[in-house]
Each structure stands twice: as structure tokens, then as C-alpha cells.
Amino acid sequence: MAGHSKFKNIMHRKGAQDKKRAKIFSRLGREISVAVKEGGPDPEKNIRLRSAVGSAKSLNMPKENIERAIKKGEGNDPDSNYEEVRYEGYGPDGVAIIVEALTNNKNRTAAEVRSSFSKYGGNLGETGSVSFGFKRLGSITLNKNDINEEELFDFIVENGSEDYEINEDEYNIYCNQKNLHQLNQKIIEKFGPTNFTGLVWKSENEISISKDKAESLFKLLNILEENEDVQAVSSNFDVSDDVLNTLTV
Secondary structure, eight states: OHHHHHHHHHHHHHOOOHHHHHHHHHHHHHHHHHHOOOOOOSSOOOOOHHHHHHHHHHTTTHHHHHHHHHHHHHOOOOGGOEEEEEEEEEEEGOOEEEEEEEEOOHHHHHHHHHHHHHHTOOEOOTTTTTTGGGGEEEEEEEOOOOOOOHHHHHHHTTTTEEEEEEOEEEEEEOOOOHHHHHHHHHHHHHHHHOOOEEEEEEEESSSEOOOOHHHHHHHHHHHHHTTEEEEEEEEOOOOOOHHHHHHHO
């Protein structure tokens, strides 16, 4: 497995859990606020909000945090006027990287993202400079638990998924972005709560990275992931388990 899914696993193993939790809640809070601004505070009428609240609940985000994020989206606080921004560039070994952010200060975020790329041997490009090599897909993840893989596979194929991956803990299902919320609802009804529902950039072709460049690549991906304004980082790297096991990031 390659790209962002594998990177999430690395983060999971190497990150301090409390810090990671706070970052996830902050990310979800912003997504909820933006969803409310875009489509109103009623989850029944606002699909994006319903998905964001569903993801927040599945990750045990406290109820008061969810309510606060909804109120923030309804208010006119200038600090909560988040804009969606995308940055594209190349990391070590020519690895393509897409960074998605929600920010209330585009100049600050752009400067921080550019500086992170420069520091670890990458460079920021124009919008569109790398995304042509990726597909924009809906992504749904759910815990493996006791779900039978064959049963899940048959179900998602019948209901319009395009691809799926498995890692140690989760199934990751990809679908056309227009089918995302419908498919997520069907999966919840059949198999139980999902962990994540959202749009991702999935690379069409992976680039194998060398051992000497892997460390600086993961440092770059880590620092981007940790940026307060960054919602998601997608990439097209592939890395062998042997190289993974030697990393100290």
C-alpha cells in the first residue's frame, strides 16, 4: 500500500496520541464550521455537515466540541471565516504532494507550507502542477472488526465503489465523489459506523522512494500534517517495509 494511507499508519505509530487527538478534533471542528457556513446548521439538510458530524462522533469528539463548531459556523466571527485552499508541489525524489488547508489567513498558511517544502528538499508548484496525476475520489474508512471481506466487497461493488484497500486496522473504500454520502449511509446501515467520510486525492501511479530520501520525505509530510491549517496531505510515494523499518522520524 502506498501514499497517504500508509503515511497515516506511520503517523499512528510514531505520533504522540494526545497531540494527534487534539489535531484531529481541531481539523474536524473546522470542517464542521465550514460545512455549516456553506449549507446551514441542520445535518438532515446538509450532507457535508452530516458526514463531518458522523466522523467526529465515530472518533469520540466530545459533544460540546461539535456544538461549539456548529455555533462558530453560524456566527460572524472573522477568525472562523475559513477558506479552502490547495497547494501542490514536489518533495524529495520528485514525489508529488497535495496539501489541502482550511485557513483564515491565506498569506500565513502559504508562507508556512512553502517554508516546509524548502526546508526538506521540496518545492511548491502552481495549482494543477501535480494534481493531474491523481483522481479526486470519495473515501470511506471503517474498522475491520468482524466484517467479512468478501461480504463487504460484494456489497460495495453492487453499490458503486471503484476500489478498496486494506491495512492492519481498516478497510478504505473509494468511490465516485457524487456517490460518497449515499454509499456511506448504506455502509453504516449494513455494517455499522464508519471512521471517516470525505474527498481524497488518490494517485494514479506510485513513485518508489530511496532509503536516503525517505527520511526527509517523511519529515516533510510530518511537518505538513502538524500544521494547524492543514486538513489533509496526499502523496504518490511507495515505500518498502525494509525502508520503513529504518526510519527514525
